[in-house]
Amino acid sequence: xxxxxxxxxxxxxxxxxxxxxxxxxxxxxxxxxxxxxxxxxxxxxxxxxxxxxxxxxxxxxxxxxxxxxxxxxxxxxxxxxxxxxxxxxxxxxxxxxxxxxxxxxxxxxxxxxxxxxxxxxxxxx
Amino acid sequence: xxxxxxxxxxxxxxxxxxxxxxxxxxxxxxxxxxxxxxxxxxxxxxxxxxxxxxxxxxxxxxxxxxxxxxxxxxxxxxxxxxxxxxxxxxxxxxxxxxxxxxxxxxxxxxxxxxxxxxxxxxxxxxxxxxxxxxxxxxxxxxxxxxxxxxxxxxxxxxxxxxxxxxxxxxxxxxxxxxx
Numbered sequence: 001x002x003x004x005x006x007x008x009x010x011x012x013x014x015x016x017x018x019x020x021x022x023x024x025x026x027x028x029x030x031x032x033x034x035x036x037x038x039x040x041x042x043x044x045x046x047x048x049x050x051x052x053x054x055x056x057x058x059x060x061x062x063x064x065x066x067x068x069x070x071x072x073x074x075x076x077x078x079x080x081x082x083x084x085x086x087x088x089x090x091x092x093x094x095x096x097x098x099x100x101x102x103x104x105x106x107x108x109x110x111x112x113x114x115x116x117x118x119x120x121x122x123x124x125x
Numbered sequence: 126x127x128x129x130x131x132x133x134x135x136x137x138x139x140x141x142x143x144x145x146x147x148x149x150x151x152x153x154x155x156x157x158x159x160x161x162x163x164x165x166x167x168x169x170x171x172x173x174x175x176x177x178x179x180x181x182x183x184x185x186x187x188x189x190x191x192x193x194x195x196x197x198x199x200x201x202x203x204x205x206x207x208x209x210x211x212x213x214x215x216x217x218x219x220x221x222x223x224x225x226x227x228x229x230x231x232x233x234x235x236x237x238x239x240x241x242x243x244x245x246x247x248x249x250x251x252x253x254x255x256x257x258x259x260x261x262x263x264x265x266x267x268x269x270x271x272x273x274x275x276x277x278x279x280x281x282x283x284x285x286x287x288x289x290x291x292x293x294x295x296x297x298x299x300x301x302x303x304x
Contacts, residue, residue: 041176048151048185053256054177084148086223093148 015117023110029076030107034061034069039078039104042096049095051084070094078103128168129187129194130203132158135166137198138212141221145192149223154188154195155180156226160219163237163273164211166204172234178227178253179234218272224257228265233273243274 030036037059042049050058056066073079078100084093096104136143141157143150159179162168170181188195204212219226231253235246251262276284 044175044182045177045180046182046185047189048148048180050177057253057255058176082148086149086152 019110019114019117023114026107026110027076027103029072030078030103032069034059034065035073036107038069038073038094039096039100039107042079042094043101043104045095047095049080049082049093051086052092052094055094073100076100076103128170129191130201131166131168131208132161132184133194133198134201134203135161135208135212135215136195137200138204138209139216139221142198143188143195145188145195151185151188152223153221153226155184156223156230157215157221158184159230160226160233160269160272161211161215163233164215166208166211172238174234174239178231179238214272218268224254224261225265225268228254228257228262229269229272232266233269236274243270 030039038055041055041058052066052070055070056063059066070079070081074081074094078097079094080097082093082095083090085091135157139157141153143154145151156179158166158168158170158181159172162170162172170184172179172181174180219229228250232246232250235241235249236243239246241249247266250266251259254262257265
């Protein structure tokens with residue numbers, strides 16, 4: 001029993017080390033909760049994107065936090081702002097750029113594998 | 126193809142010729158199709174809840190791929206009489222205004238797709254569309270209830286019984302308004 005667990009742990013440790021090494025290819029500045037939420041939320045909306053007021057209502061964050069993080073993602077080239085008229089008002093809308101889409105795919109793929117790579121205490125006997 | 130034909134013919138009946146390049150019109154397309162589909166138009170677009178409410182990526186791709194057809198909607202013989210009736214009722218119930226249809230569509234998605242009760246659907250819609258003024262939200266929800274969830278005869282009778290006292294009281298005091 002103990003032997004099996006040791007062998008399993010060795011295998012997971014090996015995978016984990018490879019995953020950690022792989023993480024150097026990702027942009028650390030993307031890894032904040034709000035930035036990940038923004039990329040995740042906007043990636044599936046393609047060129048339609050979402051307006052500032054929609055993002056604020058869905059994410060329930062302050063204007064300061066939302067604006068600062070949108071600005072950071074725009075500076076990284078991952079989001080693109082656009083002015084759109086809706087019911088005679090000009091609103092700010094944001095959509096993911098192809099570079100942002102690519103980065104989100106890499107981050108998502110890495111996070112999925114990272115979460116599957118052991119470390120789940122609930123699964124231990 | 127059957128999906129697209131039905132949608133395009135519906136737009137023709139509604140007199141709605143969307144400018145596909147405009148964000149506002151794409152919002153209208155998304156919510157018109159959702160509400161018509163929930164009413165029984167016979168389309169099968171897979172809507173999911175996104176950061177901005179219910180949204181169908183496949184529909185959006187189709188709209189761009191067949192832009193000229195959507196921008197100049199024409200008759201296609203794709204709707205039967207019942208479906209034309211649905212479109213007519215939609216046109217009588219709603220105005221083609223993004224805020225109204227956004228709220229109505231989101232509320233309908235919560236009730237019909239997520240299976241939430243009306244109270245919880247109302248609460249979540251108000252939160253997700255908190256930027257829409259409360260009066261506009263109330264109007265949109267009232268209209269979508271009339272369109273998709275009309276009260277049964279029994280419910281109407283119960284409501285009449287419940288409000289009978291207030292109604293008779295108001296009829297008995299007509300002079301108050303003139304004081």
